[in-house]
Amino acid sequence: MEPFLEPYNYYFLREQTQMLAQTHRSVNDRSTIQAVRSLAFDAIKEELSHLTQEELAAVMAIEKITDSQREVDQYLATLRTFVRPFKQPSEAGVKKAFAKTKKIQMPDWEQIDLKDYSFYAWNDMGQQSKFILYYQNNKLQGLQGNLSSEIKKGICTICHGTSGVSLFTVKGKVNKDGQYKTKGNYICYNSDECNHQLQTKEHFETFIEQIKAK
Ligand SMILES: [Zn+2]
Structure with a gap:
Protein backbone atom coordinates (compact mmCIF):
# COMPACT_ATOMS: atom_id res chain seq x y z
CA MET A 1 0.00 0.00 0.00
CA GLU A 2 1.23 3.50 -0.85
CA PRO A 3 1.51 5.87 2.13
CA PHE A 4 -1.91 7.44 2.70
CA LEU A 5 -1.75 9.16 6.09
CA GLU A 6 -0.63 12.71 6.69
CA PRO A 7 1.58 13.26 9.74
CA TYR A 8 -1.32 14.99 11.55
CA ASN A 9 -3.51 11.90 10.87
CA TYR A 10 -0.84 9.79 12.53
CA TYR A 11 -0.75 12.01 15.62
CA PHE A 12 -4.54 11.96 15.81
CA LEU A 13 -4.53 8.15 15.69
CA ARG A 14 -1.68 7.96 18.17
CA GLU A 15 -3.69 9.94 20.69
CA GLN A 16 -6.76 7.76 20.14
CA THR A 17 -4.60 4.64 20.58
CA GLN A 18 -3.08 5.85 23.83
CA MET A 19 -6.49 6.93 25.11
CA LEU A 20 -7.98 3.49 24.33
CA ALA A 21 -5.13 1.61 26.02
CA GLN A 22 -5.41 3.90 29.03
CA THR A 23 -9.16 3.24 29.22
CA HIS A 24 -8.59 -0.52 29.14
CA ARG A 25 -6.04 -0.18 31.93
CA SER A 26 -8.00 2.10 34.22
CA VAL A 27 -11.68 1.27 33.70
CA ASN A 28 -13.31 -1.94 34.91
CA ASP A 29 -16.85 -1.45 33.72
CA ARG A 30 -17.27 -3.21 30.36
CA SER A 31 -20.07 -1.00 29.09
CA THR A 32 -18.02 2.14 29.79
CA ILE A 33 -15.09 0.66 27.87
CA GLN A 34 -17.45 -0.23 25.04
CA ALA A 35 -18.85 3.29 24.92
CA VAL A 36 -15.38 4.88 24.84
CA ARG A 37 -14.32 2.49 22.09
CA SER A 38 -17.27 3.14 19.84
CA LEU A 39 -16.95 6.92 20.26
CA ALA A 40 -13.28 6.70 19.28
CA PHE A 41 -13.97 4.45 16.28
CA ASP A 42 -16.72 6.78 15.04
CA ALA A 43 -14.41 9.79 15.38
CA ILE A 44 -11.70 7.97 13.41
CA LYS A 45 -14.06 6.95 10.62
CA GLU A 46 -15.33 10.50 10.35
CA GLU A 47 -11.87 12.09 10.38
CA LEU A 48 -10.55 9.62 7.80
CA SER A 49 -13.66 9.32 5.63
CA HIS A 50 -11.54 10.14 2.55
CA LEU A 51 -9.61 6.85 2.77
CA THR A 52 -10.26 3.83 0.57
CA GLN A 53 -11.86 0.76 2.17
CA GLU A 54 -8.54 -1.03 2.21
CA GLU A 55 -6.76 1.91 3.84
CA LEU A 56 -9.48 2.35 6.44
CA ALA A 57 -9.38 -1.38 7.22
CA ALA A 58 -5.64 -1.06 7.94
CA VAL A 59 -6.28 1.87 10.28
CA MET A 60 -9.15 0.06 12.00
CA ALA A 61 -6.72 -2.54 13.30
CA ILE A 62 -6.97 -0.11 16.22
CA GLU A 63 -10.01 -2.18 17.27
CA LYS A 64 -7.58 -4.83 18.55
CA ILE A 65 -6.02 -2.42 21.03
CA THR A 66 -6.57 -3.37 24.66
CA ASP A 67 -4.29 -2.74 27.63
CA SER A 68 -1.08 -4.17 26.17
CA GLN A 69 1.73 -1.71 25.49
CA ARG A 70 3.24 -4.17 23.03
CA GLU A 71 0.06 -4.02 20.91
CA VAL A 72 0.11 -0.24 21.05
CA ASP A 73 3.73 -0.11 19.92
CA GLN A 74 3.15 -2.59 17.11
CA TYR A 75 0.06 -0.80 15.86
CA LEU A 76 1.82 2.60 15.90
CA ALA A 77 4.88 1.17 14.13
CA THR A 78 2.62 -0.17 11.39
CA LEU A 79 0.75 3.13 11.12
CA ARG A 80 4.05 4.93 10.77
CA THR A 81 4.78 2.99 7.56
CA PHE A 82 1.60 4.49 6.08
CA VAL A 83 2.66 8.10 6.73
CA ARG A 84 3.44 10.36 3.81
CA PRO A 85 6.45 12.48 4.80
CA PHE A 86 6.64 16.25 4.39
CA LYS A 87 8.08 16.72 0.92
CA GLN A 88 11.69 17.85 1.23
CA PRO A 89 12.05 21.27 -0.41
CA SER A 90 15.05 22.19 -2.53
CA GLU A 91 17.40 24.93 -1.35
CA ALA A 92 16.18 27.13 -4.22
CA GLY A 93 12.59 26.41 -3.17
CA VAL A 94 13.25 27.53 0.40
CA LYS A 95 15.01 30.71 -0.79
CA LYS A 96 12.08 31.49 -3.06
CA ALA A 97 9.59 30.87 -0.24
CA PHE A 98 11.42 33.47 1.87
CA ALA A 99 12.36 35.79 -0.98
CA LYS A 100 12.42 38.89 1.25
CA THR A 101 14.92 37.37 3.69
CA LYS A 102 18.62 37.48 2.95
CA LYS A 103 19.94 35.19 5.66
CA ILE A 104 18.22 31.84 5.89
CA GLN A 105 19.50 29.02 8.07
CA MET A 106 18.86 26.07 5.80
CA PRO A 107 17.37 23.10 7.65
CA ASP A 108 19.62 20.06 7.65
CA TRP A 109 17.10 17.80 5.96
CA GLU A 110 19.28 14.70 6.33
CA GLN A 111 18.90 14.94 10.12
CA ILE A 112 15.14 15.37 10.06
CA ASP A 113 12.53 12.63 9.99
CA LEU A 114 10.07 14.24 7.61
CA LYS A 115 7.29 11.87 8.67
CA ASP A 116 7.05 13.96 11.83
CA TYR A 117 6.05 17.12 10.03
CA SER A 118 2.77 18.42 8.61
CA PHE A 119 4.57 21.74 8.18
CA TYR A 120 8.20 22.49 8.89
CA ALA A 121 9.25 25.44 11.03
CA TRP A 122 12.33 26.59 12.87
CA ASN A 123 13.41 29.52 15.02
CA ASP A 124 16.27 31.85 14.23
CA MET A 125 16.51 33.88 17.41
CA GLY A 126 19.46 35.86 15.98
CA GLN A 127 16.78 37.39 13.75
CA GLN A 128 14.02 37.01 16.42
CA SER A 129 12.15 35.03 13.81
CA LYS A 130 10.25 31.86 13.17
CA PHE A 131 10.31 30.49 9.64
CA ILE A 132 7.38 28.29 8.59
CA LEU A 133 7.34 26.17 5.44
CA TYR A 134 4.15 24.51 4.28
CA TYR A 135 2.46 23.35 1.12
CA GLN A 136 -0.67 24.90 -0.29
CA ASN A 137 -2.11 23.17 -3.35
CA ASN A 138 1.23 21.37 -3.61
CA LYS A 139 3.14 24.64 -3.80
CA LEU A 140 5.78 25.42 -1.21
CA GLN A 141 4.97 28.52 0.83
CA GLY A 142 7.02 30.38 3.41
CA LEU A 143 5.86 32.49 6.32
CA GLN A 144 8.35 34.45 8.39
CA GLY A 145 7.31 36.33 11.48
CA ASN A 146 8.75 37.90 14.57
CA LEU A 147 8.96 35.48 17.48
CA SER A 148 9.17 36.69 21.06
CA SER A 149 11.77 34.92 23.18
CA GLU A 150 9.35 35.08 26.12
CA LYS A 176 -3.82 55.04 6.73
CA ASP A 177 -0.94 56.47 8.77
CA GLY A 178 1.61 54.63 6.70
CA GLN A 179 2.37 52.17 9.46
CA TYR A 180 2.33 48.42 9.23
CA LYS A 181 -0.50 46.72 11.03
CA THR A 182 0.87 43.89 13.05
CA LYS A 183 -1.18 41.26 14.74
CA GLY A 184 0.05 38.41 16.76
CA ASN A 185 -0.83 34.90 17.73
CA TYR A 186 0.51 32.77 20.52
CA ILE A 187 1.97 29.62 19.02
CA CYS A 188 4.26 26.83 20.24
CA TYR A 189 7.81 28.13 20.61
CA ASN A 190 8.96 24.64 19.68
CA SER A 191 7.47 23.75 16.32
CA ASP A 192 8.52 20.09 16.60
CA GLU A 193 6.19 19.75 19.58
CA CYS A 194 3.55 21.70 17.67
CA ASN A 195 3.64 19.14 14.86
CA HIS A 196 3.27 16.31 17.39
CA GLN A 197 0.16 17.97 18.77
CA LEU A 198 -1.42 18.94 15.46
CA GLN A 199 -4.25 16.52 14.68
CA THR A 200 -6.22 18.15 11.89
CA LYS A 201 -5.29 20.16 8.84
CA GLU A 202 -8.07 22.68 9.55
CA HIS A 203 -6.31 24.17 12.57
CA PHE A 204 -3.17 24.94 10.60
CA GLU A 205 -5.11 26.23 7.60
CA THR A 206 -7.22 28.55 9.75
CA PHE A 207 -4.05 29.98 11.29
CA ILE A 208 -2.61 30.68 7.82
CA GLU A 209 -5.87 32.19 6.54
CA GLN A 210 -6.06 34.53 9.53
CA ILE A 211 -2.48 35.70 8.98
CA LYS A 212 -3.00 36.24 5.26
CA ALA A 213 -6.16 38.24 5.93
CA LYS A 214 -4.26 40.75 8.07
ZN1 LIG B 1 1.34 24.31 18.61
Whole structure:
Protein backbone atom coordinates (compact mmCIF):
# COMPACT_ATOMS: atom_id res chain seq x y z
CA MET A 1 0.00 0.00 0.00
CA GLU A 2 1.23 3.50 -0.85
CA PRO A 3 1.51 5.87 2.13
CA PHE A 4 -1.91 7.44 2.70
CA LEU A 5 -1.75 9.16 6.09
CA GLU A 6 -0.63 12.71 6.69
CA PRO A 7 1.58 13.26 9.74
CA TYR A 8 -1.32 14.99 11.55
CA ASN A 9 -3.51 11.90 10.87
CA TYR A 10 -0.84 9.79 12.53
CA TYR A 11 -0.75 12.01 15.62
CA PHE A 12 -4.54 11.96 15.81
CA LEU A 13 -4.53 8.15 15.69
CA ARG A 14 -1.68 7.96 18.17
CA GLU A 15 -3.69 9.94 20.69
CA GLN A 16 -6.76 7.76 20.14
CA THR A 17 -4.60 4.64 20.58
CA GLN A 18 -3.08 5.85 23.83
CA MET A 19 -6.49 6.93 25.11
CA LEU A 20 -7.98 3.49 24.33
CA ALA A 21 -5.13 1.61 26.02
CA GLN A 22 -5.41 3.90 29.03
CA THR A 23 -9.16 3.24 29.22
CA HIS A 24 -8.59 -0.52 29.14
CA ARG A 25 -6.04 -0.18 31.93
CA SER A 26 -8.00 2.10 34.22
CA VAL A 27 -11.68 1.27 33.70
CA ASN A 28 -13.31 -1.94 34.91
CA ASP A 29 -16.85 -1.45 33.72
CA ARG A 30 -17.27 -3.21 30.36
CA SER A 31 -20.07 -1.00 29.09
CA THR A 32 -18.02 2.14 29.79
CA ILE A 33 -15.09 0.66 27.87
CA GLN A 34 -17.45 -0.23 25.04
CA ALA A 35 -18.85 3.29 24.92
CA VAL A 36 -15.38 4.88 24.84
CA ARG A 37 -14.32 2.49 22.09
CA SER A 38 -17.27 3.14 19.84
CA LEU A 39 -16.95 6.92 20.26
CA ALA A 40 -13.28 6.70 19.28
CA PHE A 41 -13.97 4.45 16.28
CA ASP A 42 -16.72 6.78 15.04
CA ALA A 43 -14.41 9.79 15.38
CA ILE A 44 -11.70 7.97 13.41
CA LYS A 45 -14.06 6.95 10.62
CA GLU A 46 -15.33 10.50 10.35
CA GLU A 47 -11.87 12.09 10.38
CA LEU A 48 -10.55 9.62 7.80
CA SER A 49 -13.66 9.32 5.63
CA HIS A 50 -11.54 10.14 2.55
CA LEU A 51 -9.61 6.85 2.77
CA THR A 52 -10.26 3.83 0.57
CA GLN A 53 -11.86 0.76 2.17
CA GLU A 54 -8.54 -1.03 2.21
CA GLU A 55 -6.76 1.91 3.84
CA LEU A 56 -9.48 2.35 6.44
CA ALA A 57 -9.38 -1.38 7.22
CA ALA A 58 -5.64 -1.06 7.94
CA VAL A 59 -6.28 1.87 10.28
CA MET A 60 -9.15 0.06 12.00
CA ALA A 61 -6.72 -2.54 13.30
CA ILE A 62 -6.97 -0.11 16.22
CA GLU A 63 -10.01 -2.18 17.27
CA LYS A 64 -7.58 -4.83 18.55
CA ILE A 65 -6.02 -2.42 21.03
CA THR A 66 -6.57 -3.37 24.66
CA ASP A 67 -4.29 -2.74 27.63
CA SER A 68 -1.08 -4.17 26.17
CA GLN A 69 1.73 -1.71 25.49
CA ARG A 70 3.24 -4.17 23.03
CA GLU A 71 0.06 -4.02 20.91
CA VAL A 72 0.11 -0.24 21.05
CA ASP A 73 3.73 -0.11 19.92
CA GLN A 74 3.15 -2.59 17.11
CA TYR A 75 0.06 -0.80 15.86
CA LEU A 76 1.82 2.60 15.90
CA ALA A 77 4.88 1.17 14.13
CA THR A 78 2.62 -0.17 11.39
CA LEU A 79 0.75 3.13 11.12
CA ARG A 80 4.05 4.93 10.77
CA THR A 81 4.78 2.99 7.56
CA PHE A 82 1.60 4.49 6.08
CA VAL A 83 2.66 8.10 6.73
CA ARG A 84 3.44 10.36 3.81
CA PRO A 85 6.45 12.48 4.80
CA PHE A 86 6.64 16.25 4.39
CA LYS A 87 8.08 16.72 0.92
CA GLN A 88 11.69 17.85 1.23
CA PRO A 89 12.05 21.27 -0.41
CA SER A 90 15.05 22.19 -2.53
CA GLU A 91 17.40 24.93 -1.35
CA ALA A 92 16.18 27.13 -4.22
CA GLY A 93 12.59 26.41 -3.17
CA VAL A 94 13.25 27.53 0.40
CA LYS A 95 15.01 30.71 -0.79
CA LYS A 96 12.08 31.49 -3.06
CA ALA A 97 9.59 30.87 -0.24
CA PHE A 98 11.42 33.47 1.87
CA ALA A 99 12.36 35.79 -0.98
CA LYS A 100 12.42 38.89 1.25
CA THR A 101 14.92 37.37 3.69
CA LYS A 102 18.62 37.48 2.95
CA LYS A 103 19.94 35.19 5.66
CA ILE A 104 18.22 31.84 5.89
CA GLN A 105 19.50 29.02 8.07
CA MET A 106 18.86 26.07 5.80
CA PRO A 107 17.37 23.10 7.65
CA ASP A 108 19.62 20.06 7.65
CA TRP A 109 17.10 17.80 5.96
CA GLU A 110 19.28 14.70 6.33
CA GLN A 111 18.90 14.94 10.12
CA ILE A 112 15.14 15.37 10.06
CA ASP A 113 12.53 12.63 9.99
CA LEU A 114 10.07 14.24 7.61
CA LYS A 115 7.29 11.87 8.67
CA ASP A 116 7.05 13.96 11.83
CA TYR A 117 6.05 17.12 10.03
CA SER A 118 2.77 18.42 8.61
CA PHE A 119 4.57 21.74 8.18
CA TYR A 120 8.20 22.49 8.89
CA ALA A 121 9.25 25.44 11.03
CA TRP A 122 12.33 26.59 12.87
CA ASN A 123 13.41 29.52 15.02
CA ASP A 124 16.27 31.85 14.23
CA MET A 125 16.51 33.88 17.41
CA GLY A 126 19.46 35.86 15.98
CA GLN A 127 16.78 37.39 13.75
CA GLN A 128 14.02 37.01 16.42
CA SER A 129 12.15 35.03 13.81
CA LYS A 130 10.25 31.86 13.17
CA PHE A 131 10.31 30.49 9.64
CA ILE A 132 7.38 28.29 8.59
CA LEU A 133 7.34 26.17 5.44
CA TYR A 134 4.15 24.51 4.28
CA TYR A 135 2.46 23.35 1.12
CA GLN A 136 -0.67 24.90 -0.29
CA ASN A 137 -2.11 23.17 -3.35
CA ASN A 138 1.23 21.37 -3.61
CA LYS A 139 3.14 24.64 -3.80
CA LEU A 140 5.78 25.42 -1.21
CA GLN A 141 4.97 28.52 0.83
CA GLY A 142 7.02 30.38 3.41
CA LEU A 143 5.86 32.49 6.32
CA GLN A 144 8.35 34.45 8.39
CA GLY A 145 7.31 36.33 11.48
CA ASN A 146 8.75 37.90 14.57
CA LEU A 147 8.96 35.48 17.48
CA SER A 148 9.17 36.69 21.06
CA SER A 149 11.77 34.92 23.18
CA GLU A 150 9.35 35.08 26.12
CA ILE A 151 7.74 31.68 26.58
CA LYS A 152 4.65 31.12 28.69
CA LYS A 153 2.16 28.33 29.18
CA GLY A 154 -0.87 28.68 26.93
CA ILE A 155 -2.95 27.38 24.05
CA CYS A 156 -1.29 27.35 20.66
CA THR A 157 -3.22 28.84 17.71
CA ILE A 158 -1.78 26.25 15.32
CA CYS A 159 -2.16 22.93 17.12
CA HIS A 160 -4.71 23.96 19.80
CA GLY A 161 -2.60 22.10 22.36
CA THR A 162 -1.37 23.46 25.67
CA SER A 163 2.35 24.10 25.62
CA GLY A 164 5.07 26.72 25.93
CA VAL A 165 3.85 29.43 23.59
CA SER A 166 5.37 32.70 22.34
CA LEU A 167 3.92 35.67 20.54
CA PHE A 168 4.36 35.36 16.79
CA THR A 169 3.70 38.51 14.78
CA VAL A 170 3.59 39.09 11.08
CA LYS A 171 3.66 42.48 9.37
CA GLY A 172 0.33 43.10 7.71
CA LYS A 173 -0.92 45.74 5.34
CA VAL A 174 0.03 49.40 5.68
CA ASN A 175 -2.69 51.44 7.38
CA LYS A 176 -3.82 55.04 6.73
CA ASP A 177 -0.94 56.47 8.77
CA GLY A 178 1.61 54.63 6.70
CA GLN A 179 2.37 52.17 9.46
CA TYR A 180 2.33 48.42 9.23
CA LYS A 181 -0.50 46.72 11.03
CA THR A 182 0.87 43.89 13.05
CA LYS A 183 -1.18 41.26 14.74
CA GLY A 184 0.05 38.41 16.76
CA ASN A 185 -0.83 34.90 17.73
CA TYR A 186 0.51 32.77 20.52
CA ILE A 187 1.97 29.62 19.02
CA CYS A 188 4.26 26.83 20.24
CA TYR A 189 7.81 28.13 20.61
CA ASN A 190 8.96 24.64 19.68
CA SER A 191 7.47 23.75 16.32
CA ASP A 192 8.52 20.09 16.60
CA GLU A 193 6.19 19.75 19.58
CA CYS A 194 3.55 21.70 17.67
CA ASN A 195 3.64 19.14 14.86
CA HIS A 196 3.27 16.31 17.39
CA GLN A 197 0.16 17.97 18.77
CA LEU A 198 -1.42 18.94 15.46
CA GLN A 199 -4.25 16.52 14.68
CA THR A 200 -6.22 18.15 11.89
CA LYS A 201 -5.29 20.16 8.84
CA GLU A 202 -8.07 22.68 9.55
CA HIS A 203 -6.31 24.17 12.57
CA PHE A 204 -3.17 24.94 10.60
CA GLU A 205 -5.11 26.23 7.60
CA THR A 206 -7.22 28.55 9.75
CA PHE A 207 -4.05 29.98 11.29
CA ILE A 208 -2.61 30.68 7.82
CA GLU A 209 -5.87 32.19 6.54
CA GLN A 210 -6.06 34.53 9.53
CA ILE A 211 -2.48 35.70 8.98
CA LYS A 212 -3.00 36.24 5.26
CA ALA A 213 -6.16 38.24 5.93
CA LYS A 214 -4.26 40.75 8.07
ZN1 LIG B 1 1.34 24.31 18.61
